[in-house]
Amino acid sequence: MAHLTAQQAAISTAPLNSHIFLEGPAGSGKTTTGVARLQHLLESGVPANTILVLVPQRTLAFPYLEAIRQPDLPPGGEVDIITIGGLAQRIITLFWPIIALPAGFRHPQKPPIFLTLETAQYYMASLIRPLLEQGYFESVKIHRNRLISQIIDNLNKASAVGIPYDQIGQRLKSAWIGDPAQKTIYDQAQECAIAFRRHCLENNLLDFSLKLEVFTKHLWKSFLVRKYLTQRYRHLIYDNIEEDVPIAHDTVREWLPEFETALLIYDSGGGFRSFLGADPLSAASLRESCDESVLFSGSHVMPPALSEFRISLTNTIQSKKALSLSSEALSSFTIEHHRFYPEMEHWVCSIVADLVRTQNVSPDEIVILSPFLSDSLRFSLMNRLNEYEIPSWSHRPSRSLRDEPATSCMITLAKLAHPQWKMPLSRFDLRCALMQSIAGLDLIRADLLAKITYKETKPEEGLSSFDRIQPAMQERITYWAGERFEQLRSWLAAYQRDAEIEPDIFFSKLFGEILSQPGFGFYNNLDAATVAAKLIESAKNFRRSIPKNRPPCGNIYIPMIEEGILAAQYLISWESAPRQAVFIAPAYTYLMSNRPVSYQFWLDIGNLGWWQRINQPLTQPYVLSRRWNENTVWTDAHEFQANQESLSRLVSGLLQRCKKHVFLCTAAINEQGSEERSPLLHAIQRVLRHTYALREAEDGV
Amino acid sequence: MVFKPRPAQERVIQFRSGRMGVLAVPGSGKTQTLSYLAARLIIESCIGDDQEVLIVTLVNSAVNNFASRIESYLRDMHLMPGIGYRVRTLHGLAHDIVRERPDLAGLSDRFQILDEHEAQNILETAATTWLQTHPEFINRYALSNNDSRENRASKMDWQQLVVQIAGAFIRKAKDLQILPHQIYQQIDRFNTPLPLIEMGHEIYLNYQRALNYRGAVDFDDLIRLALQALRNDESYLDRLRQRWPYILEDEAQDSSRLQEDILRLLTDAGGNWVRVGDTNQAIYETFTTASPEYLRRFVEEQGVQKCDLPNSGRSTASIIFLANRLIEWTNHEHPYSELRNALLPPLIQPAPQGDPQPNPPDRPDQIYLEMKKYQPDDELKTVAQSIRKWIKLHPEETVAALVPRNERGIKLVEELRKYDVPYIELLNSSHATRRVAHILVSILNSLADPSSSAKLAQAFLAVSRYPKENPTPEGQDEVGNTLIRKCPRLEDYLWSTPGNEWLNQLEAEGHPQVTLTMLAEFQQLVTRWQLATLLPIDQLILSIAQDIFTQPSDLALAHKIALLLEQFASAHPDWRLPQLIQELMLVSQNQRKFLGFSEEDTGFDPDQHPGKVVVATIHKSKGLEWDRVYLLSVNNYDFPSTDPQDIFIAEKWFVRSQLNLSEETLAQLSALAEGDTAGVLIEEGVATHEARLNYARERLRLLYVGITRARKELVITWNSGKQGKSLAALPLVALKKSWEEEYLATTV
Secondary structure (H helix, E strand, O other), X not given: OOOOOHHHHXXXXXXXXXXXXXXXXXXXXXHHHHHHHHHHHHHOOOOHHHEEEEOOOHHHHHXXXXXXXXXXXXXXXXXXXXXXXXXXXXXXXXXXXXXXXXXXXXXOOOOOEEOOHHHHHHHHHHHHHHHHHOOOOOOOEOOHHHHHHHHHHHHHHHHHHOOOHHHHHHHHHHHOOOOOHHHHHHHHHXXXXXXXXXXXXXXXXXXXXXXXXXXHHHHOOOHHHHHHHHXXXXXXXXXXXXXXXXXXXXXXXXXXXXXXXXXXXXXXXOOOOHHHOOOHHHHHHHXXXXXXXXXXXXXXXXXXXXXXXXXXXXXXXXXXXXXXXXXXXXXXXEEEEEEEHHHHHHHHHHHHHHHHHHOOOOHHHEEEEEOOOOHHHHHHHHHHHHHOOOOEEEOOOOOOHHHOHHHHHHHHHHHHHOHHHOOOOOHHHHHHXXXXXXXXXXXXXXXXXXXXXXXXXXXXXXXXXXXXXXXXXXXXXXXXXXHHHHHHHHHHHHHHHOOOOOHHHHHHHXXXXXXXXXXXXXXXXXXXXXXXXXXXXXXXXXXXXXXXOOOOOHHHHHHHHXXXXXXXXXXXXXXXXXXXXXEEEEXXXXXXXXXXXXXXXXXXOOOHHHOOOOOOOOOOOOOOOOOOOOOOOOOHHHHHHHHHHHHHHHHHHXXXXXXXXXXXXXXXXXXXXXXXXXXXXXXXXXXHHXXXXXXXXXXXX | OOOOOOHHHHHHHOOOOOEEEEEEOOOOOHHHHHHHHHHHHHHOOXXXXXXXXXXXXXXXXXXXXXXXXXXXXXXXXOOOOOOOEEEEEHHHHHHHHHHHOHHHHOEOOOOEEOOHHXXXXXXXXXXXXXXXXXXXXXXXXXXXXXXXXOOOOOXXXXXXXXXXXXXXXXXXXXXXXXXHHHHHHHHHOOOOOOHHHHHHHHHHHHHHHHHHHOOEEOHHHHHHHHHHHHHHOHHHHHHHHHHOOEEEEOOHHHOEHHHHHHHHHHHOOOOEEEEEEOHHHOOOOOOOOEOOHHHHHHHHOOOEEEEEEOEEOOOOHHHHHHHHHHHHHHHHHOOOHHHOOOOOOOOOEEOOOOOOOOOOOOOHHHEEEOOOOEOHHHHHHHHHHHHHHHHHHOOOOOEEEEEOOHHHHHHHHHHHHHOOOOEEEEOOOOHHHHHHHHHHHHHHHHHHOOOOHHHHHHHHHHHHOOOOOOOOOOOHHHHHHHHHHHOXXXXXXXXXXXXXXXHHHHXXXXXXXXXHHHHHHHHHHHHHHHHHOOOOHHHHHHHHHHHHOOOHHHHHHHXXXXXXXXXXXXXXXXXXXXXXXXXHXXXXXXXXXXXXXXXXXXXXXXHHOOOOEEEEEOOOOOOOOEEEEEEOOOEOOOOOOOOOOOOOOOOOOOEHHHOOHHHHHHHHHHHHHOOOHXXXXXXXXXXXXXXXXXXXXXXXXXHHHHHOOEEEEEEEOOEOOOOOOOOEOHHHHHHHHHHHHHHHHHHO
C-alpha cells in the first residue's frame, strides 16, 4: 500500500462503519484508493466473502482482480467482484424455485436458461423471420442482424432504466420528429419485443433484460432474498458508478444502509457508456446516501501542459471562450497532416518505432486510437508495426465472431471433421484454415497443400496424406509443415472414428489438443486464443440455451455463426489485460479499459465518428433514459448538444489518461475516400487560430 | 494566381448579401469569378469561425477545380487553405447532409449507396419479373398485326423498354418525392385502369423493397432523403443555415427541382445565394429531372440582383460568330416556332480591349462546316485521318473529337487505333475505372493462385505501371515481369527458406541492384497481401489499395469496388475469390461503370494533353476547351428538329402510334402527383409530342455547347446514318449558309 497520498490513505483506512462517496476526475487516484481499501479490509480481518466489489463492466474490475491475486493477502474465502447483471444471475439461480412462478415463468419446475446476447439474438431471429416475410421493417435500411440486436438493446435499456418493456415503442414514437412512417417501425419493434418476452417466459429463458427485471422487481423485493444478500455482503466497494445503469443505482441506494462499510467511487468526467444506458446523474445522486463525501482533485497522470490543452479544447467544444495556449501546452501535442490515409498510418507507425527504439518507451505506454477500427486499419497498422518488430494488440468489442479469421479456421476444421453435415467447403477455406493452423505456413504452401490433399468434388474423402505427395512437392511444402499437417489430419481422422460431440467440446479439444500446441498457429497467439475462447463460450451458451435430449447441435450452430446471427458481441466484455504491446483500439474501448499511457495517437481527427453517436434506427439511448421527458420531441438541437457533450467528455477522458504527449493526425481523404470535417477538427483549429492570432497581436504590439 | 476581373465580373465579386442571378456565356470565366468571390468572402471575414461558404456545382471535376482555385487565392492572401469553404456536387452535399444525421432520413450510419450497376440489376430483375406476369402489356402497346415491318419485336426489346420506362418512372417519382404507397393511394381514386402508372408503381415498389433489404439507397434517394431530413427537423435546418451563410451555385441551368428546393430551404431565412449559369448550356434534361427554367425564373424573381457575364476571351471571332448565329437563328428563324426558345440571349461578346486574356486571332480558314454526306464509317475514317495529319503539324496544341453519343465515340477510338493516333477517352466507360479494377484483378488473380509465376508476373506489371512518386525505372517493369515469369518456385521468392533465396540467386547471377531492389520491394507488398487473404474481401481490397493507389479518385474507386464486392460476398456466402474476381473482371472489362470516380470526373485538364486527341461525348466536354474541335454526326438523327422525317431515339419502332412510352408514363405520373385528374386521363400522344419538342430543344443547346468548346479551329461533319436516310441537321445547314453569306462575305 505504498505511494498513497495522505488523502488516499485516510480513505483506505477509514473506520469499519464508514459510508464514503469518493469523487474526482480520471487520474486523480480514486481506483488506487478503492484497491487500497479492499486490501485494508482484507488485512483488517474482514472475511473476503463478505466483501462485494461492484463494477459496471468487467474491464473495470481489472485492478481489483489483480489485487486479490497478490500472494501476501491473508488466506480466506473469495471476494466477489461482479457486475449487477452477474449478481442478478447468481441470485436468480439460487432462488429460482421461489421466484419462477411469481415472475411469470411458464414452467417453474424446470431450471432457468440464461441467454447471452448472442443466444438472445438466435431466439429473436427465429421470432422475427416470419414477421419480416410479412413485410415488417420494410422501410428500415439496416442489416437484419442489426435490426435484431437493436430490438434486444431496447429491452435491455428499458430494464436498465426501469421503463416497462411494453412502453418502449410509445416512448420512441412520441420523441420522433422525422418521417411519420418511422412510427410504424417503432410499433413493429415493440411488437417484436413483446413477442420475445413472451417466448422467454414460456421457455424459462432469461436474457439480460429479464434477468435485471426479475432481480429488481421480484428478488430484491423479497424479504428472504434481501435478508440473504444483506447478511452475505457486509462491505461494498462500488467503482465507476457513473458507468452503471440507474436500476443498479436504485438497488444500491436501498441496500446502502445495510452495509457496514461502503465506498462509492464516481468519476466526475465519465459516463462513456451512456449509449448502453449508463447514467452519471443518477450515480451522482448516491452522494446523498453516504455519510461522507470526499473530492479528489488534480491528476497523478496528466502533466499541467496537457491539462491546459484539455481545458482549452473542451471549452472550445462547449462554445465557451477559447483559451489560448502557453508554449508548454503547445508542445504537449503534435498535429500531423497527411493527404492520404495510408500516409498517415505510415507516419504513425514510424513515430511509434522511434519512441520504442530510440527513446526506450515501453510499447504498452502507447495507444493508437480511432473512432472506429476497421479490419483493414487494424490489419495494416499491426502489420506495419510488426515490420518494425513492435508488438501490438487490439480489441474491438463490436466485431462479429464470423469476421475473425480464427473463427473461419475453426469452422472449416469442424466441417472437415464432420462430413456428415454435408456443408460445402472450398479449397480456399481450407488453405486459409491451414495457413492459420500450421505456424508459419505461407499462402503458397498452404495453397499447394490444399490443392493436393483435398478434392472439392469428393468432400467425404477428407484430407489425403502428406506421405502420398511426390517427394519434390513435399520438399517445396517443407517436411516441417508436412509433419504438422499429418498431425492435424490424424487428429481429425481419429475424431471421426468416435461419435460426434457437442460443438463447444469439439472446439475445446481442437484448440487444446492441436491448435494451441507448439508448431501450430494458435500457439502463443493471444488474439487467436481469445477468439477461440469466445467461439467455445458462444457454442456452449448456444448448446445450453436450446432444448435437451437431441443430437449434438453443431450442424445448427455453425450456420448461425456463418449468417452472423450468433456474433459473440457481448454486452459486457469479460476479457483483456494490458500486455507489453502497443494497444490499437476504438477510442471508447480504450477509455473503458481505464489504463493511462504516456503516448496517445488519435487517427483521422476529421472523422465524424469522433463526434457522432452510433445511429440506430430502432432505438435511441437518450429517449430511453430516465432523464428524458416523455412529452418532448428529440430535435437536432438535442442531438447536436448531446454530441458536443459526448465529444467534450471523450476528449477530456482521453487526455486525462495521457501522461506525456498526444499526436493528433488528420487525413484529407479519409478511409472511405471522402473528405470529412468533424467538430473535433474544427475545435482544434479554433484553439490554434485563437492562440496564434493572440501571439501575432502581441508580437505586433 | 493573379486575377484581374473584368467590369462585369467585378459586379459579381462585389456581392455581399441577398440573392443574385448571373447569366454567363461560355468562356466568361465564371468558375474564376465565383472562386474569387468565395475567397473574398473568407478574407473579409464575412463568415464566422464555424461557418463556411458553400459552393455547389454539377460534376466532380468542377469540385476539384473550384477547390484548387480557392486554395490558391487564399494562399496568395497568406491564409490557411481548406478552412471556411466547402465545394460539393449536389450528391456530395446531399451525402453530407444525410451522413451527419442519417436517422432523420431513416437510415443507419452505415448506410450504403448502391452502385449504379447494382441498382440497374435490381431494376432489371423487378421489371423483367413484372413483364413476365403482365404479358397483356405488350398486346396493349405493340404495333398491330396489320402494321408493316417484321411485326414482332423480340421479348428482349420489350424488356429493355420496360426497364427504361421503369427507371425513368422511379427517378421521376423520387424527384416528385412520392413513394410507392402514395402512388397506390392516388391510383385507387381512379375507376379506369392506368396501365402505365400501374406498371411503374409495381416495379418501383419491388425496387424499393430490394433496396431496403440491402440497407441501401440509390443516388436519387440520397437527394430526396437530404431534403426530407431538412424538412423533418427545423433545428437541423437552422444549424445548417447557420453553417452556410453563403451559397454559391455554379451550372445552375442544370439545377433540378430538388436541388432548388434544398438550396432554397438553406437560404430562406436570410441566407445569401448566388446562382450562376448559362441556360443555353442546359443539356441534362433528357437524362435527369433538371431544367433551365429554374434559373430563368430565379433571375426574374423580385429582389434578385440580375447580372450578366457576356464577355468571353476563349474563342476566335469566327467561332463566336457561329455560336451567336446559332442563338439568333434559333430565336428568330427556326422553322418550328415552338423551338425558338431553345437558345436565348445574352450573346457572346469578345473580351474588352486591354483584357489580360484576349480572344485568339481569328482564323476563318480553319472553320470547316462540311456538308458532304458521309457514310457513318467514312465519316470516322475521314476524321481520324484529318486528326492524324493535324497532330503531326501541331504537336503542342490541343484537339478534341466530340460525339453526341457514347457508341459513336467508341467506334471513333477503334478507327484512331487503326491509324496509330494517340488518344484519350472521355467516354462513359472510363479509363480510370478500368485501370484500378485491372490492377486489383491481376493481384487477386495471383492471390487466388499463388504458386503461378505467370499470374504474379502479371500483377507485378500492373503494379509497376501505376504512376507513383518513385516510378519504376524505364524498362525495368518488363525486366521484372520476365524474371518473375521464369521464377520456378515462387515460395523461394516470397517465402524463402534459408539457402533457397531466389533474390540471392539473382544477385549471384549478376542482375543489377536496381532490379533486385525493385523485386524486393514487390516481395514485401505481396507477402503482406498474401497474409491479408485471411481477411474478408472488402478488407483485402482496401489493404491492397492502401499500398498501391495514391490518387484520391483511385482510392475512392477501390473503396467502392471493395463495397461492391462485399455486397456480392454477403449476398452469396458461398462465393470465394474466383467468383469475386469474375465480378471484378466485369468492372475492369468495362461492362460495369462507376459514376464520379473517373479521371475526368476529378479534374481533367485538356492543356495537359497536347499532341493527343481527346475523344469525348459533348456532354463530357462541358467546361473544357481545345484549340481545335471536331464535331461529328451533326445529322437529323442526333440533332432532330421535329421535321416529319425526323426519327426519335425514344420512340420505339415496335410500339404503336409512335408513342414515346417513357414520356407518356412520366406525364401521367406528374399529373397524378399534382392531383391533376385531367392530366392523368389525357389522350395518348400529347406527351410524346411534347417530348419531341424538348429533345429537339436540348439538342440545339448541345450543338451550341459543342461549338463553344473550340478556341481557334472547328470542323463539323455529318453522316447518313445506319439506314442511309439521315440528313444534315437543320441548324448546320443554316449555319453553313450564314457562314458563307454573312461572315466570309463580309470579313474575308
